[in-house]
Amino acid sequence: MTTEDTSSLAAESLSKSFGGVRAVDDATVRFVPGKINAIIGPNGSGKTTFLNCVTGMIRPDSGRVSLRGKEITRASPDRIVRLGLGRSFQACRIFPRMTVTENLLVPVRNRSVRTLLGKAHDDATVRRAQLWLQRLGIDHLHGVEARDLSFGQQKLLELGGVLMSEPEIVILDEPAGGVNPSLIRWISALIQELNAEGRTFVVVEHNMELVMTLSDHVVVFDRGRPIASGTPAEVQADPRVLEAYLGV
Amino acid sequence: MSLSSTGAVPSRRAPRQRSRPIRACWRHTLASESPPNLLELDRIEAGYGHAALVLRGLTITVPRSTIVCLVGPNGAGKSTVLKVASGMLHPRGGTVRLDGHDVTRHGPQQRLRAGLAHVLQGHSVFPEMTVGENVRLGAYTVPDRATVATRVQFVQHLFPVVSEQWDVLAGLLSGGQQKQVEFARSLMIDPKVVLLDEPSMGLDPKATATVFEQIERMRDTGTAVLLVEQNARRALQTADIGCVLDLGRVHMSGPAPELLDDPELSQLYLGGHVAG
Amino acid sequence: MPRLLGTGTLGALAILVLSFPFLTDTGYLLSTGVFILNYALMATGWNFVGGFTGYISLGHAAYWGLGAYATAIMITRLDMPWYLALVTSAAAVAVIAVPVGIAALRVRGASFVIVTIAFVMILLLVFQSWAGVTGGSSGLMVPRAFDVLRTQHHQIFFYLYAAALALTLLVWWAIDRSRFGMGLKAIREDEDKARALGVPTYASKLVVFVLSAFFTGLAGGLYALWFGDLDPVFQFSILMGAYMVLMALLGGIRELFGPVLGALVVGVSVEYFKSEFGDTQFHLVATGLLLALVVLFMPEGLIPWLRGLFQRFGPRASSIREVSAGELAEQVEREHAVDEPGSRS
């Protein structure tokens, strides 16, 4: 693959089918480095499955995924994270029996034995976690067991977990789902800041308002393959998109 | 006991006539000479385990063929309200009345039989049963096969997923598809009162539209709908009455349109007017 | 407070343990003491897997038995010196645990439990049938390591066990506080999520699994040297495995000293039950009831339960948003002013 920008993520004709269902069907996607990419598409169009293939959670049947020109198709999820790719889950996943802070202490990208055997609760890390919680507006809950959080709070916490691993590329599966509109605004502000710091974003979202205001580049999925891509404006104008997704 | 409680209703109403905005929600419903309230939550105090209270003396009433929409920050207690209403969580104080009868002590099944349905937030399909089984189970309490059959057809027509994926294990569906199945399942009965916890979460625009259509349909067929939505604008556009919940109290309430135009509200709870 | 409590327990335990042999000289009490230490070592060893990853192994007796037989065979067949045999066999057990772990850790929950049961069952059959090497059902006699009176023999092994236990606890503690440990606990909570956050789940599980086997095997080796008579039915029994779980659970699997405390309680009561209801099967009933009570009423274990009692009176963290949306808005605005955690990568 041609040498590209340091944080380029691309998928070459990925396919994944489950029994009969072709969840992802020969999808080729190049995400714009350093920008906020959005993926939209009807329910069941394969967005999440596509992300699962990209992040190594499931093995694609065919096709290849590359990060900074390096192939990562068969790499294990944890290795991919270490390469700087962080992702959040749609049905939000947190560690129920851990406190909010501990939830953020889990991700460790450095694999050296010294780091691993080092103290988990060391001050620097804990302070960093605290700052993230503040930016997400849930720092007052730091001592609470995650299972006691409300749904939206859990979504925020999950986002925090992803950000703690300081990924260069952040993949978010419906970060705004079930989140209060005001918080959505803060989240999008946060995303923009982090993007300004040079992180690439890939956001799957059904909240069109958010997608249109936030993203620089939009990919539209339908029946497992990208049917259109471009700036929000372009995409919004595209008849295929209107027909397949917006349904107006 | 149902007698005494119904008897108690009018006497209780009197003092609340002149009450602070916290009861506004309820007062408003009186104003619009609407039929008796199907669901009444009266000065509810509730919390989880030993932890502090989540709901602190909250009062909400939902009249027949009305959509009351609860909006509020995450963790305000919206889902908790619904759990209390459906009997999944027993309040520490206050009373729950269903069609005038005190059901505070009743469990979910009793309230279901009394005509109250609750669609949970997040995923509540039966993951290892097919979409078909899931939908049919929605009509578990409906004895008449014919009715079930017609309703199945109805939801299949509403949500293509249901018919297309009829034999797929529900747990394997995509997030949005699962929500659609859940909603379809809730349409298998026609209850007097429906509690919907963020039905449009994770749905694509088309499905969202369908869902809101159905909510309106329910309202028009006389159902009382208590709707929790984070997609607040959309929700308030559909709803008759809006209640803003914060810190476990009714922070503000009134006719949905009024709330929509309230600047302070839209700033704090509706995320302002997202430019663009 | 908890730190203080911890060190307190530690000191108390240490003193109690080390002074025990001087408090009694009847061989029976001594041997009971040794047996309880053996339990404690096994349970703590078990807790490397059970406690950190939440994978419940009912077949851990397998490693105990393997350690015991390996030591015995090395001494009798290869006539190694006892200390060499002890260490080598523990290591050997760890090596054996690698392939087993690779196979067993592929599955979670019930399947895992069943696999561990199956493993101990296989070993039982093998060690019963392979009489040429293992002595079959007639068991295996281990020559005495030290030529001393029986009571002294007990005393020596009491201290050997105590040392091994101390070592094991140290390692557990080190992992518990480490980032590695945090990853393991994440696995216990939600394995897939942990992977997605960069925890190398499979490797981590395997590491603790092998460690666990090692220390359990060590316990076995010591047992062989101390008790001196191995019987497959006893060495490879699910019951023994269940005792390990019971003890760890009773004390609290998230606690450093949980298994030790559990071992003390179970060990004492089992010995008591056996001597009380010796020739009836009543000790089983008693043990069963104990296990049931723990599972039903203090699934978190004794230590957390006690701690809970204290905290009942102390202040508790409330999970409610105590800030209204308004305040939160301002606060967040402020956040944007202060330094960006995101910038330090």
Place this chain on the structure above:
Amino acid sequence: ACGDGDAESGDDTIEIGISLPLTGDFSEPGEGVRRGYELWAEMVNEEGGLLGRRVELNILDDQSNADRVVADYEALISQDEVDLVFGPFSSRLVLASARVVDEYGMLFVEPAGASEEIFEAGYDNLFYAAPAVADDHYNYLFDYIMEMPEEERPDSVAYASMDDPLAQGTAYGLKDKLEEAGIETVADEVYPPNTTEFSGIAAQLAEADADLLVGGTQYQDAVNLIVAVQQLDYQPRMAAFSTAPTLPEFSEALGDDVEGILAPTGYSAAADYPTNAEFVERIAERYDGRIPSEDEANAFTTGQVVQAAVEAVGCAEQGECQQKLIDWLHENTVDTVVGPLSWDEAGRPDSAHFIQQHVDGEPEIVLPEDQATADFIDVKPEW
């Protein structure tokens, strides 16, 4: 009779510690041994006790577990501080307990540790209170078979044995001799203790269809094995099993099917040794007219052996007394209900076992001829 140490061992009593398999694999013979011990104690006490002190038995149940039996003797000796110990039942448990007793330096006379391993371990404090060690249990039967005329002599043998020192000891003791004599082994099955499913083994025995079936058994396994081969309709011409046929439960479990089944036994009710008559009589009155079983006899023998030593040496407590008792037994011969016993330095008795056969439903001694109470049935009736 369980482990509560309240049996105060003052000067006026002699407390004897015993661990027995009252439950589990060996429970039937275990119970037999207990009956033997208790009868002995009763009779001694009637006579005014040992050295004028009452005898008290402190019996624990080891559930047929090797680990329990060790713990039991440890407790009995160090905790309850008993004055003497008697052995448990069956070689497996004797093997395990011999060491702990030895390390406390106590005399260990045992009724049921017949297998060679025990004596090879070389404990000088151990004595097996029965006529012969396991390997020699079948000696008379072997001689008899050899004297049979060619055409009647079984020319194929099938062995099925529990993986247990005694059981295998007896069966393989015979196997070695027969093979040496050129009689072909057509099947040789070994099963672990606690096996309950015998149909597979039976299928092969039936397939081999040997003339002589030898079972190295304890109790229940013998019953199950026999029923299993019956279900496959295998009819050997001769069948010999260890231990089980010497127990009263055996014929209760199998009814008439026991007819003609052979077994080695260390005891004959008919033998006219001193004290035997009285022993038989006492058993009869205790257990409605039944003749003593081997295990009752061996247990009683154990008592007699220890009694002889104690009375000769004149002491019975822990400490150097025990060594005196041991030394005395090494020097002397003791008259018992199984005949005069003396031992080699490892504790092996040096006489021979009888061969018993169920004739008309009763266990009779058929070998050796001079002791026989009934004639040997050459061809076993169908079972």
Place this chain on the structure above:
Amino acid sequence: MSGGLFLQSLILGVLLGGLYALMAAGLTLYFGVMRVVMIAHAAFLVLAGYLAWFFTTRTGLDPILSLAVTVPAFFVLGVGIRRLLITRLKPATMTMMSVLLTFALALVIEGLLGFTFTGVQRRIRTGYSSANFEIFGAQVAVVKLIAFVLAVVALGSLWFVLKKTSLGQALRATIQHREAAELVGIDTDKVAGYGFGIGLATAAVGGTALALDATIYPSLHWHWIGPMMAIIVVGGLGSIPGAAMAAMALGIIHAFLQVPLGATWAQTVFYVALFGTLMVRPQGFFGGRLAQRF
């Protein structure tokens, strides 16, 4: 091996396999419908066996008649156990904790059996205990045949209840999402109770069938736990037809292996099969795949 022995082993294998199938079916039922690993299942089998034995020795009637008492009794017992014990477990930790809880149950049962009936091994002796008839030169033991028939009947009715009644569905819904199940109007308590009751009822039948032709003693259940667990994993946790088929297959293989390998080594076939399954197909060969995704 000779033709005669081959046929003989085959017959023994099939008859035994039928019994395994019934035992495993009960075990997999608990898991399939409520994620409970019922370690005590084997103990209940032995209990039923003892009751049958006790019944026969006391009344002198045929042990099979004891089913009239034990089956309903065990059903009620099952409902009770579920009510009083299982419900107290947190759904999150259900699988793990149920292992331990039912393990405790097994110990208690074993203990009580030993306490009341002593550890002495028992065997039911009926007129037909050693009866047998011949087909193609191979012998078929009457008792084994009866046990087999019992197993088949029980399995059949089990299948009917779960497939042809709404109970089956309600059961599965209950375990998969309790709250949701209640919200669609299922009486989750009652339903799960029935599930457990049925499971134990199968144990009653299985135990009686077992006791017809085997010795029973309190600690016997340990010998069954291993093979049965292996069977239900190979068959696919929760899949009753899977368990039945795996049981039959392994039963036959076991019978054949006994000839060359002998009793003990043959036993390992169950565990070898188990590990094999994990390597090739962790979810088992017939098991409905669990709906897990991210």
